Amino acid sequence: MSFSRWLLLGAVVFTFVAWASAFVVIRGVSQHLDGGALALGRLAVGTVALGVAALIAHRWVPPTRREWIQLVVYGVAWFGAYNVALNTAEHTLDAGTAAMIVGIGPILIALGAGIFLGEGIPKWLAIGAVVAFAGVILIGVGTILRSGTAHPVDVVGALLALAAAIAYAIGVITQKPVVRRIPAIQATFIGCAIGLVVCLPFAGSLVTELAVAPTSAWLGTLYLGLVPTALAFTTWAYALKRMPAGQLGISSYLSPPLAILMGFLAFGEIPHVLALVGGLVCLVGVALSRRRPRVAAAA
Template identity: 80%
Template sequence: MTSSRWLLLGAVIFTFLAWASAFVVIRGVGPYLDGGPLALGRLAIGTFALGTAVLLARSWVWPTKREWGQLVIVGVAWFGAYNVALNTAEQTLDAGTAAMIVGIGPILIALGAGLFLGEGIPKWLSIGAAVAFAGVVLIGVGTMLAQGGARPLDLVGAVLALIAAVTYAIGVIAQKPVTRHIPAIQATFLACAIGFVVCLPFSGLLVAQLAVAPASAWWGTVYLGVVPTALAFTTWAYALGRMPAGQLGIASYLSPPLATVMGLLAFGEIPHPLALAGGVVGLLGVAISRRKARVPVAA
């Protein structure tokens, strides 16, 4: 394997490890910060960290008018709406149900990339997406069973989680063309800054809630801004510029099993056997999506 392929693999692995850890940290910070204020705090720190990195790099590619429009879509949809919707949904939904609903996102990415980015929808990608989504459903059901039985689904939380899935897919599809011309760290910085501006109405709540929050909530917000946002979104943009959006989106099914293991280590939660089986199925779906169709050899 060449050095560039190792670098790409490292970027993908780091991205999903960081995003999986974000679910655990959000859960720890959630009792002290509401969904909107938490999103604003995370994006403020992420924007500062990314802006500093861009200044140090001293490389700037001016986006075209079309690319500015795409960056606005990414910033508003993925960095802004997605974070607020998901943070708020997880305050009324258990993590398994939220993950099950947001798990629709990669399928929407694969379909959207095929329809709007000309990537097509290969047979193995479709099969892998279906298998991986089945794994996410098993994780969600297993998580609810581990909590003592399925409880009534909160309609508002479910709708917010669905909004998070849709905005996630919209953001990825809009970001893909930008990464062909704009450096990954610059594209991430601009989108994060736009998301930060979108979340500014939550400034008053953020100040009020941080004033009474413990130090752990402060450090959790800093971690979310630096690692899952500044670093992981940059490595994601790097990978997105070098592989199909649909294929990379399906690989995000790696996050649920990783988050399950991290939740066990952080909170001492023992996953339900059905959730563990779902993690295995999800990984199988990712492997299937990587297969390539056989090309007939001419006689």
């Protein structure tokens, strides 16, 4: 395999490992910061880091009017709405249920990329999406069974998680045309800065809550801004430029099993057997989505 292929694989793996770690860190920080305040703090750190990286890169491609519109939609949807909605949803939903609902996002990406980006919906991509989503459902059910929660799912939390999934899909579909010409660091920086502006109404809450928050909350917010936001969104943009959006979106099903493993290492949480099976099913679904149809040999 060529160096460029190894670099692409490394970008994909790093992205989803970093995003999986975000679920663990958010779980700890959310005890001290509300959803909107956490999103603003994370985006503030990410914007500064990405701004420095963009200056060091010394390469700025002026976006066209159409690209500015796409960047605004991308920044508002993914950096702004997604972060606030998911952070807030996890205050009333357990992680498994939230992951199960947000797991709709990659399927929406695959469908949207096929319809709006002309990628089509290959047979193995569709099969892999269904299998991986089944794995997410098993993870969600296993998490609910492990926690022993018998109460109905919070309707507001479920709607917020669904909104996060939709925002995620919209962000990816509008980002894909932009990174064809705009450098990954520049596109990520602009999107993060736009998300920061969207979250500015939470500035008062962030200042108030950080004033009484422990050091761990400060460090967690710093980590979320630097690694899962600044670095991982940049490696995601790098991979998105070189892969079909639908295929890369399905690959994000690698995050749930990784999050289970990290949760066990960080908090000593032993997942339900269904969650473990779901993690394996997710990996199988990702593998299936990357299969290619056999080309018939010429007679």
